Amino acid sequence: MHFYSVRYLILIFLFFNLREAAAQETDSVKTITPVTVQAFQQKKEATTAVVRRVTYEPPSSKASLVTAMNTIAGVRMEERSPGSYRINIRGSSLRSPFGVRNVKVYWGGIPLTDPGGNTYFNQLAFNNFNSVTVFKGPASSMYGAGTGGLILVEPPAEREKGLGLEYFTGSYNARHILADGTWVKDNYTNTVTYAHDESDGYRAQSAMQRNNFSWNTQLKWNSQELTASVLFSDLYYQTPGALTLKEFEQDPRAARPKAGAFPGAAQINAAIWQKTITAGVTHKQKFGSYWSNTTTGYGSYALVKNSAVRNFEQRREPHWGGRTVFDFEKKWAETSLQWSTGAEAQQGYSTIRVSDNRNGRPDTLQTDDDVTIGTYSLFTQGILSRKSWTYTAGVSFNRSRLLFSRLNEYPVTEQVFRYNNEVAPRFTILKKFRPADLLATVSRGFSPPTVAEVLPSTTIINPDLKAEHGWNYEITARKALLSGRLRLEATGFYFNLSQALVQRRDSSGADYFTNAGNIRQKGLELYASYARYFEAGLPDHLNITANYAHSHFKYQDFVKAAQRYSGNWVPGVPMNTLNAQLDLVLKPGIYTDINYYTASSVFLNDANAERAPAYHLLGIKLGYRKQIHAVQVNMYAGVDNLFNETYSLGNDINAAGGRYYNAAPPRNYYLGAAIRVQKN
Template identity: 85%
Template sequence: MRYLILFFFLLNTQVIAAQETDSVKTIDPVTVTVRAFQQKEDITTAVVRRVEYAVPSSKSALVTAMNTIAGVRMEERSPGSYRINIRGSSLRSPFGVRNVKVYWGGIPLTDPGGNTYFNQLAFNNFNAITIFKGPASSMYGAGTGGLILIDPPAATKSGGGVEYFTGTYNAHHLLAEGTLTKDNYINTVTYAHDQSDGYRAQSAMQRNNFSWNTRMKWKNQELIASVLFSDLYYQTPGALTLQEYQQNPQAARPKAGAFPGAEQINAAIWQKTLTAGVTHKQKFGPYWSNTTTGYGAYALVKNSAVRNFEQRKEPHFGGRTVFDFDRKWGSTGLQWSTGLEAQQGYSTIRVSDNRNGRPDTLQTDDDVTISTYSIFTQGILSWKSWSYTAGVSLNRSRLQFTRLNAYPVTEQVFRYNNEVAPRFTVLKKFGPVDLLGTVSRGFSPPTVAEVLPSTTIINPDLKAEHGWNYELTARKSLWKGQLHLEATGFYFNLSQALVQRRDSSGADYFTNAGNIRQKGAELYANYIHFFPTGLLNYLNITANYAHSHFKYSDFMKTGQDYSGKWVPGVPMNTLNTQLGLALKPGIYTDVNYYTAAAIFLNDANAAQAPAYHLLGIKLGYRKPVKAVDINVYAGVDNLFNETYSLGNDINAAGGRYYNAAPLRNYYLGAAIGLRRH
């Protein structure tokens, strides 16, 4: 019976609040975008758009939305603790987001050390998220794990709204947003509050988030200023062994030998982040333009862990400037972009003994100076039904570690220089079918957290990973654009791949793993139909499937040969299907199904987490009354009540792999939106 239900719900959910009585503007959650490289359809990318005043899931709206995309996997080890995997890139992320470049309104959220606090973002901090799959080094510097471009809220008329929803595990969420426009001036402010007791013991979280964006235009210029602040506290229950997971998946990590339990030391993270930036855009005549961004950021992080108590202060600043040329001669067009990006950071990292959740005797005291820059250029030549892209970047980074508590004080310097990252694409349009071929090279130096992991032992032997990526994509539209189909095959040969390890205390450390061959296929289909007459308003159906055939080509470590083994942490198959169905009176339903195959948990492939199936359903009613949009809804997540682990600790000592996700849970919410015509 379960699989009949799953077959019936091969469908899509993303919609936006009604603007008129008998029309609903639908949002296609996965579309080809032009934003990343200024050329329509010359890249393999996808877009997640925010659903105005209608959160698709009370548990983790952003996690649900990101996992609608084939090849993208967002994990939540506990509320507030995120990881993002784009074609296997979470190999380097025991927690947080690494080796994925992230920008918010053109401002880097990825610090010069290679780390991104993605959990600082709230659901109303973005209008759209553009995800680039594969190396994006030809325009965005070092990285092999993909690129995420986040568009801040982008209302063009005065208005606002507030939404509140509550759910299982004492979850409470408040979203508020307001926009003021006048002439060529737009000012938007957002606030979000999220809190939950969590499914597991020692998994409570609370986050307060504020953002401000303003835009001013005059003649051929535009000035954009942005501020993003987040104050986040979340507890970290720790991973369980298989026996502990089976006996009580809600338990936090217990005391084991000399190491205390997670509850005993109040394992948690206190995180405050502040980012502010200004972007200036100017056109020089009909063909030339420039976009320049300058920013500053500060992160204050405290981490009470089983092994120690860590305190980090991480200020950094930087900028990016790009000159663009765009001209057409009949059926021929040329787009050319060139520029540079630079970042500088100064971090202090103090690690102490952990005495019942408070810092005690100092273990290490490190000053870290990080600098990185990238020079890039890329040209796109279009001629009739053909399009050719060629780009290249030159990347350099420098890390300096100074350990102040050891005498004499010594400095260790690491340089990763002169890595050239080219990219080539050819696009051919055959009527309704597009074929796109891509060859690109990615380069990614170790992050600060990998050279100096939570073991506090500096690893001078880590090397940068790099590799060549090959892709072929076919796209086709049918039935007057109502049905969109897309298929992508890729092969990424990654050398010196960085892989995580965990010791008996749960502390992570890293090693180069030789070569990894990442082969895969991604399929996407979307059908959207509007009904001009009758009771139905629209039907929107989407399906995304990814097959990941990732294996170690050659990997020897500590006398063990892992060559030919499957890369851990990546399900071989994932499928997401969605349904969005709305009636003209205002009743709507959203259905979301996600399944992932079994996942290997260590390099030896000796343990694995089983496959799981998730089904979420939401039923709501929205009604525009003059200038007010009203929306009420209720829903359920994990309808099948599956016990599963979301965000496994890969290669953990003692078999501590499992972080249990919530069982069946419910939510209820309401939203009011005000708009000005």
Template identity: 55%
Template sequence: MFTSFRIYLSDIVPVRRGGSLPSSFCTNLIRLVAALCLLIIPAFALSQQMPQDTVKALSEVTVQAFGQHRTQATAIVTTIDYTSRSNKMSLVNDLNAVPGVRMEERSPGSYRINMRGSSLRSPFGVRNVKVYWNNLPFTDPGGNTYFNQLAFNNFSSIELFKGPVASMYGAGTGGLILINNDIKQNSSASLEYIGGSYNLQTVLASANWNVGRLSSKVTYAHNGSDGFREQSKLRRDNVSWTSVFNINKKQKLSASLLSTDMYYQTPGALTLKEFEANPRAARPAAGTFPSAMDARAAIFQKNFLAGITYTNNISSVFSNVTSIYGAYTSLKNSAVRNYETRNEPHFGGRTAFRFNKKLNETFSIDWNTGAEVQQGNFNIAVRGNRNGQPDTLQTNDDVNTLLYNLFTQATLSQSSKWFYTAGIGYNKSRLKFNRLSDTPGLQQPFAFSSELAPRFTVMRKFSNDLSLLASVAKGFSPPTVAELLPSTGVINTNLNAERGWNYELTIRKYLLSSKLYMEATGFYFDLENALVQLRDETGADYFVNAGRNRQKGLELSASYIFLPTEQSFIKYGSVKGGYSYNNFMYKYFSGVNGDFSGNRLPGVPRSTLALATDMHFKRGIYINSTYYGASSIFLNDANTVSAKPYHLITAKLGYDFCIKKIGLNLYVGADNLLNENYSLGNDINAVGGRFYNAALRRNYYAGAVIQFGQKAKLL
């Protein structure tokens, strides 16, 4: 294990074979050492202030994913709270700190989320990852998630689960994200402003109030930036409302609303020569296609989501949670190749019953069962693009999609030492395309075979500080609407659903009176009919089934919490780290472009390393710093092109204080302190060598928070 770590960490700081060093190695080494000192020295300073007394064990916390408790969870779930070490324009830095998770930003507002390799299916947007917001389905029935509609104050915590989730959350092999927007118990209001490089402008406002049995929360967010590159401006306005009415001691009704209006430009990918010469440039004209600026390449997007959730604790052992929702997306995409418009209304619901009872002195059972259904009626029209305006109609499709799943899961615990979980989900997906632009109209139905997706886990708690968890789960994921109808405009009738078995083993350990937590997970995912994105000679994407993938990996994480004595000037501190090793291969993949069997999957770094240090002083000063490094990334199936390794450093310094009942928080920060020239969100299997989307170079920001009703939190 440690030998592999040493070898593949060298991909992040490369050393040439034969003993010679690249000319830039000394400079990079000095930068990296300085960065690590920035992270480690504060931790060392904190450790000198540590008390000798013990720390009480963390209390049991409910984890919504798979409906369990953290101390007894038979699923590995990572939680991100409402904090950030960056400028709050996006969640990239926060999600990338989680081993096995990679969020990419092709341009401001254009995101992809890769959980153990799932971005192979995502040239644009977030696919094959199930997302819920306040228990409402956030992923539409077409398989797409508009993750970019979220603002930073739309959540209080985010739970992430990596791997197949079809046993409880419908079809999907890429993972699960549960976004919670809880209401504070005390009435309060806050206003935050952030300004920074490239005309960064962010406003975050929120208010919580409680009247009798009714609690409500309203948020507003504005994000704006001119962008680092040409043709990369962003404007996003977001409003959310959450309310909870406690009918009585056993029943409550929750309502949630989210509305976003955004516009962002898309600069397009560059060749390596263009990327190195001027990373700030937008895609130039090439062949018959105009430049991104001449095409006025941009996205105009409006999203609306509303739903209610009814919770009924029927008895001390039996309860039900039922949600229904409706959503609508209007999107216009002025692209280099064409002009696309989408109107996507959809609705659905989810219900889950839970039975939790202690059977006797030895055994207890926790049983969850329910169903989820979603229906969508989309219209997708593609026209020519004449200087950013829609031109001649090319295709016009009505898309009707229906998916549903039935699930049940039971966990049997024995003497609070052994925990056995067995769950199974039944998943069904139906789609129908009606091409209105053809005469006569063409109808193309799809009905993917019903799939049973089981999941089994066994956990052994040797003590409150040590546990071992083994799991086996089957994943099933049919093609999304965007894969069946890609940018080629040709309805793909040859695609099949991908499916496979995932095997995991996790060990969790607390040390030093529970101040140090360590976790290690090894996994093997054998995936058949994996969906892979290719591009034709015009640069339009399409998808094929790639035979079989073999995805093996190791994920390590650790965290250390500092709780100094009363006499210390340090209030709180922590050090966290995460490492991922990904050995993802095409077991066999032979197609029209060649035989890639045995090659690595593109778009996934072989290894990543993340470190974070937080220091909070009693006088209100706090310091956050992070490091993130990624090894080289292959950019095509042939493994002939790759993006170089890169290292990112962030730092933030703030001061939190109170004036009577008003809390104030002032801070300054910087991202990409090493001023790395790197690409985040590469175009996989690009035509003409256009793989690279340049990310932000070194940038700075400053912010201020004013909070009424209670002292401002360290943000």
């Protein structure tokens, strides 16, 4: 049977079974508390068409966030090798050959995205967060530049007091330690976490090691709250490089071999050394009955060394900034008004030195650049609610300035890039009908080129890149049954993106970027969840969720040199993805998590001449959790990729010479144990 037919049958079967379960439900089932988020300052039950939370306990190994993030329809997280992440929210990985770009990321209100538009998401370890909230679609009306979405990471600042220790190991000599402690006294809370991760990796030249430390402290008094946070990460991971189809089929575990004048990945120890530290303070205060203010100031520093096939790059990237928001909230009978206005600013000064690579060490200097980047955003938004209607209108004014100075060429000249006067509005209308809730959204997003796009790994500054921008339209229907225990949701969207930035790769694997005219992104996202608690019998509770995304992304008008790509499919985005999860817990403490994920084939270049095949992944986790007085014990074992699929995760799009493929691990196993001591 055809792959798409199988997917649709699975989806239809799941929805009908959820409906049948709803019809048979009894009054004894406990109510599930609705999810509440703070995105866009809307302090009410979230419309899950635009946000989704990743819970603290994943359905797979805690060694990677990939499985947990891929449970969200429209979100695709990829791992080219251990420690090398990409995040795609509705197609945004077009601009991310590696790392996370064009997606704004905040950790407890502190921006992890630097003013140049890059985010070192791999600095985060598993115990750095309680949950992750993902906003799909442009977030420029409140969070500055970006067309690819928003990720809000909630740090472990408000855990119950106690100590926790966890160790787990797995295939490819993987070893992981997670430790945390929380102390609470009166209105003062301290939380400290430590994580150690290391693995030899499935492929040659794919070992990684990371040490991570975080500290969060919170003090509350009268109508004020002060939070201080520190996040430090020391990460080393090897980069095996992409393979051609022939190399991938012959030996998917191999690293990129020597080709012509370019050495192999192992020969020059292709790897990244990355140290990052971020510290910030947030102050919240209420003024009377209606007004409040939240102000955050932060500083960050990244030291990155990259031994690549083409060259050896060294970057020092300090940046700092702040965000302040004034909120007004008042209710009159059945009417309420929320109004927020504020500003966010960031400033960074980077030095980027690129040298010849001699056996994994820097040699003759190629370029020496100083980069100054400043950006700021002014925003305001109002939310008016009356009975079953909610109206939201917001707008931001954004400006950024990028300055390059190449110090090794005389006379030293400066190149200045300005992206000014970009206004980004957002409008939503929510109507709560008896059959279902309907939400309509119109928003505009814009995103200037990042530092890594204007100055890519070819070291050639591209002065011709333009900011991408576009209008997004979407509508969501949401239905909750059985006091919220059964939730069904469907979202359709259309995003018309102009001057879209896309990535190319030359024969050495170096990336460069170009504007691709217009892209029409049309899609459908479906979500269903069902939860049942059992007061009698062996089962304690059952959770079933399903997420499906259909992405119809095509170039509308894209001509580059003699090549015409108008009407072609956008590469790197599967047309269909489906995730289904089952979580069953028995009263004695035995539990199991089953996670299934499938993605259709993807085109690998703009010409649509090559494509990577579809794949199906199944993971099963079995564990035992027991509470003994103040001590909780958790033991578990699991297997990922049970079907033993050979597939590529994190393809190199538009790569020269057909070097598209980064092999993911086949069937692999893990085993772990955790203990938590709670204090009164």
